[in-house]
Amino acid sequence: MRIAILSRYPRVDTAEWKLALLEQLCSGGHALTIHYTRSALADQMLDGVREFGLSTLARYRQARRAPQAGAPTSVAGWAAEHGLPVHRHRRIGDAALLASVRAAAPDVMILAGADIVGAQLLAVPRIGTINPHYGMLPRYRGMNVAEWSVYHDDPVGVTVHLVDPGIDTGAIVEQAAVDIGPGETLATIRAKQQRLAAELLLRAVERFASGEVSARPQEATAGRQFYRMHPRLRAQVERKLAAGAYRPDV
Amino acid sequence: MPVPTLTDARRVGTLGALAVRDSVVRGLESVVVRPPKLINGGIDAGVRWLCLTHDVTGRRGSSKGYSLLKGWAPAFPETTGYIIGTLLEQARRTGDESLERRAREMADWEVEVQCADGGVMQGLLTDSPKPSTVFNTGMVIHGWLDLADHSGRDDHLLAAVRAGDFLRANQSGDGCWTGAAEYFGIPHTYCSRVSWALVRLATATGNAGYEHAARRQLDWVVRVQRENGWFDWAAFKPGRDPNTHGLAYTLRGLLESAALIGDDGDAYLTAAVRTAEVLMRKLEVHGGWLPATWNGGWEPTARYECLTGTVQLGGVFLRLYELTGDARLFNAGLKAVERAAGHQSPSPRPEMRGALPGSFPTYGRYAPLQFPNWATKFLVDSLMLRERLLPA
Numbered sequence: 097m098r099i100a101i102l103s104r105y106p107r108v109d110t111a112e113w114k115l116a117l118l119e120q121l122c123s124g125g126h127a128l129t130i131h132y133t134r135s136a137l138a139d140q141m142l143d144g145v146r147e148f149g150l151s152t153l154a155r156y157r158q159a160r161r162a163p164q165a166g167a168p169t170s171v172a173g174w175a176a177e178h179g180l181p182v183h184r185h186r187r188i189g190d191a192a193l194l195a196s197v198r199a200a201a202p203d204v205m206i207l208a209g210a211d212i213v214g215a216q217l218l219a220v221p222r223i224g225t226i227n228p229h230y231g232m233l234p235r236y237r238g239m240n241v242a243e244w245s246v247y248h249d250d251p252v253g254v255t256v257h258l259v260d261p262g263i264d265t266g267a268i269v270e271q272a273a274v275d276i277g278p279g280e281t282l283a284t285i286r287a288k289q290q291r292l293a294a295e296l297l298l299r300a301v302e303r304f305a306s307g308e309v310s311a312r313p314q315e316a317t318a319g320r321q322f323y324r325m326h327p328r329l330r331a332q333v334e335r336k337l338a339a340g341a342y343r344p345d346v
Numbered sequence: 347m348p349v350p351t352l353t354d355a356r357r358v359g360t361l362g363a364l365a366v367r368d369s370v371v372r373g374l375e376s377v378v379v380r381p382p383k384l385i386n387g388g389i390d391a392g393v394r395w396l397c398l399t400h401d402v403t404g405r406r407g408s409s410k411g412y413s414l415l416k417g418w419a420p421a422f423p424e425t426t427g428y429i430i431g432t433l434l435e436q437a438r439r440t441g442d443e444s445l446e447r448r449a450r451e452m453a454d455w456e457v458e459v460q461c462a463d464g465g466v467m468q469g470l471l472t473d474s475p476k477p478s479t480v481f482n483t484g485m486v487i488h489g490w491l492d493l494a495d496h497s498g499r500d501d502h503l504l505a506a507v508r509a510g511d512f513l514r515a516n517q518s519g520d521g522c523w524t525g526a527a528e529y530f531g532i533p534h535t536y537c538s539r540v541s542w543a544l545v546r547l548a549t550a551t552g553n554a555g556y557e558h559a560a561r562r563q564l565d566w567v568v569r570v571q572r573e574n575g576w577f578d579w580a581a582f583k584p585g586r587d588p589n590t591h592g593l594a595y596t597l598r599g600l601l602e603s604a605a606l607i608g609d610d611g612d613a614y615l616t617a618a619v620r621t622a623e624v625l626m627r628k629l630e631v632h633g634g635w636l637p638a639t640w641n642g643g644w645e646p647t648a649r650y651e652c653l654t655g656t657v658q659l660g661g662v663f664l665r666l667y668e669l670t671g672d673a674r675l676f677n678a679g680l681k682a683v684e685r686a687a688g689h690q691s692p693s694p695r696p697e698m699r700g701a702l703p704g705s706f707p708t709y710g711r712y713a714p715l716q717f718p719n720w721a722t723k724f725l726v727d728s729l730m731l732r733e734r735l736l737p738a
Binding site: 321322324326327329 | 381626627630673674676677678680681736737
């Protein structure tokens with residue numbers, strides 16, 4: 097299958113799970129094209145500071161650390177090693193981005209940390225666009241859903257869903273919960289979710305490749321939209337995990 | 347005690363400095379996410395400033411506020427009424443009996459200035475007589491009942507009953523208040539706060555007629571709410587867009603009435619939640635702040651922030667969290683309260699220290715260049731609520 101990967105700068109999170117996914121897709125014989133937005137350094141800096149404040153630089157430096165000496169630390173680095181071009185664009189709405197994705201004629205587009213995609217771009221892939229959401233849909237839509245799930249003693253997981261014009265409202269393709277043991281923190285949970293996201297995305301692609309494109313629609317009223325968690329509540333969640341008081345109602 | 351007052355020249359200097367600072371901060375906010383910086387002891391500082399508003403009138407009501415252009419304003423019966431409850435809450439919190447004395451003085455003063463028809467006058471206390479108005483009357487009933495609840499004495503109940511009778515006598519057939527007894531002769535959804543006072547009065551007197559009157563008005567508020575959570579008649583003046591201050595008043599009246607009425611008040615709670623969810627979403631997508639005014643499609647129609655409304659809405663979100671258990675409202679409430687509290691004045695000058703400006707930037711159109719007493723009252727109320735809900 098032809099697969100387009102859509103992501104964005106700045107790189108403020110580890111690329112490990114993306115690289116694992118790319119490796120698997122590549123070894124599975126799929127043809128990949130890679131598209132990045134927010135390519136201008138000024139945009140990256142401004143958007144990064146807007147989103148993460150002054151910790152952006154520290155996050156960026158952390159994200160550049162390779163797990164093994166000599167290993168690629170970025171999608172771009174991995175693409176260079178495999179002789180694949182990376183198409184860089186300024187904004188998600190740029191006509192040039194639309195043109196480059198259209199030129200790739202993908203069967204599936206995977207959102208790997210991308211901005212909100214417009215209807216024109218969503219219409220390009222033959223089968224559809226899929227996104228890994230770090231929560232159990234339809235109940236937990238929006239942001240910081242792992243934190244909110246722990247807060248409410250609900251299972252934490254990952255849902256791969258088809259992307260529609262709503263926010264996290266598209267039909268569910270794959271879903272699984274992560275096991276959370278003693279001593280977990282939000283950071284370790286995040287790492288587990290990233291690994292699970294790569295697995296579920298791969299599973300979804302393999303299903304599509306085998307001709308099975310069924311997905312479970314979400315009821316619009318079945319879930320709630322969550323927003324960035326206040327630092328005091330986030331600290332409560334961390335304390336809850338540290339105290340072993342998180343007991344998900346399965 | 348001599349009352350400190352800035353000279354005109356120093357006021358103008360302060361005004362200029364604040365305007366420049368606010369413009370710079372506002373510009374930076376569009377680029378850098380910065381957590382709000384709360385001053386230490388914000389509740390105590392706010393209450394101290396509210397006490398100063400009492401001192402500057404010779405302890406005859408609370409001054410409407412401090413203006414960087416005009417200095418201290420005369421006493422304002424409406425807001426003096428609901429400041430009584432804030433002082434009593436702080437007295438409970440700290441054991442400071444002097445605050446109870448102040449609250450009683452304010453309540454006594456409200457009886458002195460109560461109009462012959464039982465209502466409370468429009469506007470500021472000046473020499474010229476002014477007609478009674480519904481909203482102000484309801485706000486002073488809250489103060490009298492707060493004192494009765496606190497002290498267990500009913501010294502002010504007779505005044506509250508006269509005020510309640512004024513409200514019932516002026517209610518229109520469809521339940522709202524309009525005409526000569528309301529500002530600009532139009533009905534206002536935010537008179538749900540008046541209805542909340544009437545529900546309380548019904549409990550205090552055992553007279554169900556007050557609750558009946560309240561529910562007629564609350565039913566009217568629910569009827570003028572649109573599917574998208576918008577309220578017709580939420581604006582103070584005809585032809586204007588409502589601001590967050592008036593919207594928060596409306597929601598608080600609905601939710602507190604619902605809490606007191608119980609199951610029969612579910613429709614009021616549902617109405618409050620419907621609009622609160624919209625405003626919560628707006629707060630989150632605007633990066634933690636709310637433009638001051640909105641149109642019927644929930645599009646912002648101002649670029650400044652009504653800090654008074656923001657901090658009131660924070661309190662509304664926190665109260666709705668208490669009533670519904672929806673932690674998203676807790677989350678939004680903390681953000682809104684802290685957002686506004688970040689603008690509490692840290693100035694060493696007593697005229698401003700601990701007070702909240704009406705708007706951000708300070709020269710915004712809501713109470714421009716002023717520190718209205720009700721802004722600080724609602725800041726203190728919301729900070730106390732936050733303190734109660736956040737585990738240490």
